[in-house]
Every structure is written in C-alpha cells, then in structure tokens.
Amino acid sequence: MSDRLVAAAQERSKTATEAVIASLRKHEESHLAVSVSSVAADAGVSRNFIYSTPSLRDMVMAARLDPLRQPARTLPQSARSAGSDASLRTRLAAALHRAEQLEHDLAEEKRKNGVLLAEILELQNPQTPKKVQPIRPRRF
Known part of the structure; x- marks a missing residue:
C-alpha cells in the first residue's frame, strides 16, 4: 500500500514539475514577466511547491535575471479591474x-x-x- 502512495506522490510531483517547466517556457516565449507567483498560477501549482523544489526555484530565478531576455510585459489585467480612460x-x-x-x-x-x-x-x-x-x- 505505501509503495503505491509513494509512486502516486512521485507521479504528482513529476506532473507538477513538467507543468512549471511548460509555464516557464510559455512566459519566456510570450515575453511575460516571470515571477514565482505568475509561473505557479499558470502551472496550477502552489508557490510553496516551486520554492521547496530547488531546481525549479533556480530555474525561475534564472529566468527572472537573464540579461539576454527582452523586457518583460506584464500579464493583462482582468476586465473587472481595468478602468476606462x-x-x-x-x-x-x-x-x-x-x-x-x-x-x-x-x-x-x-x-x-x-x-x-x-x-x-x-x-x-x-x-x-x-x-x-x-x-x-x-x-x-
């Protein structure tokens, strides 16, 4: 029973890791601002997951600090919070x-x-x- 739990936990972690990497690629290709919060929200994982996984945290920080990266644009505001002129x-x-x-x-x-x-x-x-x-x- 515990082997199946461990295997399921590893599978969830692997899926979440892949989602974070895909989200990072999406942010970089779209030239969106990269932050732990934005990547976690896009990947559907918690910020804690990224912070507690050293390799993911390093990848996000490297993407934020990449000098060759074009200037980031922020995510669009939701229609509710956007105000007309x-x-x-x-x-x-x-x-x-x-x-x-x-x-x-x-x-x-x-x-x-x-x-x-x-x-x-x-x-x-x-x-x-x-x-x-x-x-x-x-x-x-």
Whole structure:
C-alpha cells in the first residue's frame, strides 16, 4: 500500500514539475514577466511547491535575471479591474475636487485657530485700555 502512495506522490510531483517547466517556457516565449507567483498560477501549482523544489526555484530565478531576455510585459489585467480612460478621469477629477475642498477647510481651521490663539494671549496678558485712568489708592 505505501509503495503505491509513494509512486502516486512521485507521479504528482513529476506532473507538477513538467507543468512549471511548460509555464516557464510559455512566459519566456510570450515575453511575460516571470515571477514565482505568475509561473505557479499558470502551472496550477502552489508557490510553496516551486520554492521547496530547488531546481525549479533556480530555474525561475534564472529566468527572472537573464540579461539576454527582452523586457518583460506584464500579464493583462482582468476586465473587472481595468478602468476606462473616462472613469479614471472622473475619479481623478473627484479626487482633485476633494483635495481642494480639504485645502479650503484647512485654511478655515487655521484662521479659527489664529483667532482663538489671540484670545488666549489676550486673556493671559490683560492690558488696560489707554483711555481708562488707573484707580489711585485713597488716603485716610
């Protein structure tokens, strides 16, 4: 029984290794960015499998660092996460409007803070008005 389990595990490992190598070839032929994550996702294996297999890890790292390799292009974004130019411009306009609003609010708060600070200083250092004569002590 254990021999069959070992044989099955070896077969799964061999199949996964072949899938990783095929994925690496596909990435290199298509000039896609090579990373452990992208290769593992394309091959249908876990990243841990690649990291725990020294030969596969070395192959992926060598493909990433190959100086003769053409500049990589990234995988295309999914349709869900891709934004149209119009929606991105709308979001930018909304963000810029919000930034202007926050700058206006900040200026108003700074003005209020200055008024309150002046009141505090006035209360800490009271001065008599110039038109008021100080009261002289009476002599009895």
